Amino acid sequence: MARDMSDKEILKMELDQLKLEVNTPRTAVSTTAPEIIAFVEGKSAEDPLIKGVPEDKNPFKEKGGCIIT
Amino acid sequence: MCDQTFLAITFGPCDNCSQNKPLMNIYLKNEPINYCSLCVELMACQGLAKGETIHTLKAESETLKTKLEEERAKLHDVELHQVAEKIEALGQFVMKTRRTLKGHGNKVLCVDWCRDKRRIVSSSQDGKVIVWDAYTTNKEHAVTMPCTWVMACAYAPSGCAVACGGLDNKCSVYPLSLDKNENLAAKKKSVAMHTNYLSSCSFTNSDMQILTSSGDGTCALWDVESGQLLQSFHGHSADVLSLNLAPSETGNTFVSGGCDKKANVWDMRSGQNVQSFETHESDINSVKYYPSGDAFATGSDDATCRLYDLRADREVAIYSKESIIFGASSVDFSLSGRLLFAGYNDYTINVWDVLKGTRVAILFGHENRVSTVRVSPDGTAFCSGSWDNTLRIWA
DSSP states (O other): OGGGSOHHHHHHHHHHHHHHHHTOOOOOHHHHHHHHHHHHHHHHTTOHHHHOOOTTTOTTSOOOSOOOO | OOOOOOOOEEEEEOTTTOOEEEEEEEEETTEEEEEEHHHHHHHHHHHHHHHHHHHHHHHHHHHHHHHHHHHHHHTOOSOHHHHGGGSOOOOOOOOOEEEEEEOOSSOEEEEEEOTTSSEEEEEETTSEEEEEETTTTEEEEEEEOSSSOOOEEEEOTTSSEEEEESTTSEEEEEEOOSOTTSOGGGGOEEEEEOSSOEEEEEEOSSTTEEEEEETTSEEEEEETTTOOEEEEEEOOSSOEEEEEEOOGGGOSEEEEEETTSOEEEEETTTOOEEEEEOOOSSOEEEEEEOTTSSEEEEEETTSOEEEEETTTTEEEEEEOOTTOOSOEEEEEEOSSSSEEEEEETTSOEEEEETTTOOEEEEEOOOSSOEEEEEEOTTSSOEEEEETTSEEEEEO
């Protein structure tokens, strides 16, 4: 576990990890950003917290009156 | 164990060079050693040699980190909010507390929704785990854990069980029965065992496997039925505070964030750490995947939330304001991913526009730190839990 490892071992672990990561394939932000935006735009229409829910359909709407159970 | 050094002078043969000299009685790692002063000096130099190796490792680590940054910077040709400028801004937000769930005796630490969109499980410092019906605010089940500070709780995908854990270093699964009189604690199943507190747990796509993260710096995947450890994930150098599974369509990965300021993405099958991000300036309290699975957001004690793009392998947005100085304890996305809800230690919840990077609303209502924020599975509402012992449902 991380707490039981000496500083040297932790550094070794980080080093091995970094060596792996330097070689990971990456895509440019100019490609991925529009894709994220397209995804969001597509789904925003259906997002209840954005478009709002009509009061009568909202299961969390305020309840009027008292309920005696 | 700390090295204790006590000095007392005696005369005799040295343990190291066997010459008769004034000895220095030294305790190294609780073992008494009698060395003459010359050998003590030599030993101190050996320590230096070890230090040197740590230095070389550190230097190599630094060069690799710079190289990594360069590689990442090459692909950073545009900012997310620049591309998002042409999108229309969001309208005025009206979100209020629709329900307040009272019943916990102490700070609420964790909350999870059931897939049926109406039930919620919450856990608290007082050791109680309560299952609520969010529509009616009724409590359906209550379990008392044998430990306090139940920091993690999760609802099973089937809705038939809940998992929870905390200072007991374990994750236990309680099957929920329809019979209100049945003692749930009797059916408890201990699944995970860590060597430090359990900070977060989550069922995978089925009731059969649980993923846990712990203060001991590791994450682990367990089989619920047998309690067996299926895979463990080592890579954090400090407590892991939070984890989140990728949305099912995107495959077998999960992200974890911890006190070492790092957010790591792991492959569940191989146990390999595939990507790592270290741009936060303090502990990462919460991590959450973007609905598409291509990005994730983090909330941290440095008072910022950040969005990391997995395919571009870098941070693409920071959500912060000069006026926000308290740490963000929990983050969650709305259904489409346009909104990011973040609960802060200054008792508020800030709602951010993910694409433009601006804040769209602040929600007040809690009377103490907001410890957890979760959006319901169908996106119609979100629930926040706080140190003021209550949960609030906002819609």
